[in-house]
Amino acid sequence: xxxxxxxxxxxxxxxxxxxxxxxxxxxxxxxxxxxxxxxxxxxxxxxxxxxxxxxxxxxxxxxxxxxxxxxxxxxxxxxxxxxxxxxxxxxxxxxxxxxxxxxxxxxxxxxxxxxxxxxxxxxxxxxxxxxxxxxxxxxxxxxxxxxxxxxxxxxxxxxxxxxxxxxxxxxxxxxxxxxxxxxxxxxxxxxxxxxxxxxxxxxxxxxxxxxxxxxxxxxxxxxxxxxxxxxxxxxxxxxxxxxxxxxxxxxxxxxxxxxxxxxxxxxxxxxxxxxxxxxxxxxxxxxxxxxxxxxxxxxxxxxxxxxxxxxxxxxxxxxxxxxxxxxxxxxxxxxxxxxxxxxxxxxxxxxxxxxxxxxxxxxxxxxxxxx
Ligand code: PLP
Numbered sequence: 001x002x003x004x005x006x007x008x009x010x011x012x013x014x015x016x017x018x019x020x021x022x023x024x025x026x027x028x029x030x031x032x033x034x035x036x037x038x039x040x041x042x043x044x045x046x047x048x049x050x051x052x053x054x055x056x057x058x059x060x061x062x063x064x065x066x067x068x069x070x071x072x073x074x075x076x077x078x079x080x081x082x083x084x085x086x087x088x089x090x091x092x093x094x095x096x097x098x099x100x101x102x103x104x105x106x107x108x109x110x111x112x113x114x115x116x117x118x119x120x121x122x123x124x125x126x127x128x129x130x131x132x133x134x135x136x137x138x139x140x141x142x143x144x145x146x147x148x149x150x151x152x153x154x155x156x157x158x159x160x161x162x163x164x165x166x167x168x169x170x171x172x173x174x175x176x177x178x179x180x181x182x183x184x185x186x187x188x189x190x191x192x193x194x195x196x197x198x199x200x201x202x203x204x205x206x207x208x209x210x211x212x213x214x215x216x217x218x219x220x221x222x223x224x225x226x227x228x229x230x231x232x233x234x235x236x237x238x239x240x241x242x243x244x245x246x247x248x249x250x251x252x253x254x255x256x257x258x259x260x261x262x263x264x265x266x267x268x269x270x271x272x273x274x275x276x277x278x279x280x281x282x283x284x285x286x287x288x289x290x291x292x293x294x295x296x297x298x299x300x301x302x303x304x305x306x307x308x309x310x311x312x313x314x315x316x317x318x319x320x321x322x323x324x325x326x327x328x329x330x331x332x333x334x335x336x337x338x339x340x341x342x343x344x345x346x347x348x349x350x351x352x353x354x355x356x357x358x359x360x361x362x363x364x365x366x367x368x369x370x371x
Contacts, residue, residue: 075194
């Protein structure tokens, strides 16, 4: 168990002391070929055992308070190898959340072919989890903060439920980040991230992360090497660099998201704002009890439907109209227009707060809503 505060961990967690070669920045080992040691083992990039990859794994394990970690070529690679590590043909998955569209597509387009069955259930409704449970259920998957509806389920209850029924618990912690919540602390077995988002934070690489016990991560790493989706050492180096400022960035994003959500909530041209930091959010009390901050993402709907949503997105000057989240630059996304998730209102806008000055962002929204 790490006792340092997150700001300290983000800088020092998993860093070798004394540092390699005396350099406070861990070097990039780009090599693919290593002399075979006495045990016959040699590092290999596809296995994730190159020294730069292992350095990143130790950093990630420290930040999520896990025994071990692996880094993959994308967030979807992380989620899919984590699922493959716990599910085989004939097994059943309980998927509790509104879910990122890519995760949903993975299940709808590939689960059947793999011999997996699944039930999609409400993350906050433990009766629905119990009803979905079958003798062949082997895993429970949820999201800390769902994307894009920003719901917060009963996370300790979910981990407990999985343990009681001897099934693996997996969680996508992308929207929260370990600054806000560390799912292993309530008993989740495997924590996944799209590190493309806040963990790297600079919108300049794609990566994924899975953390867990040594034993579980060994299984994940075995699937990862079979599918050949380990993160390249150069990207591993960049991600390790991005992690140093994670706490600072996420705290500023939280301040910005909170200010924009509060401003929008009081505006007569806004019909609905969803952000777990707002007292009116249905999961606010649960999020407050579990989290340190509420993350960077909020969803809202303007008065006037899809046309008003398009007009508002076009009138904003600072946020890019782009699909992603967690980076240093604020983004607005018309989620349903991108088909990211089924059944969403067609006027829903997702806002991912960057690290700009809070007043500038609020002023930009004020000006766009006056137009
Ligand atoms: N999980 C969540 C919550 C996401 O928002 C995303 C991407 O938007 C992913 C996973 C997939 O990540 P990647 O694009 O790195 O594969």
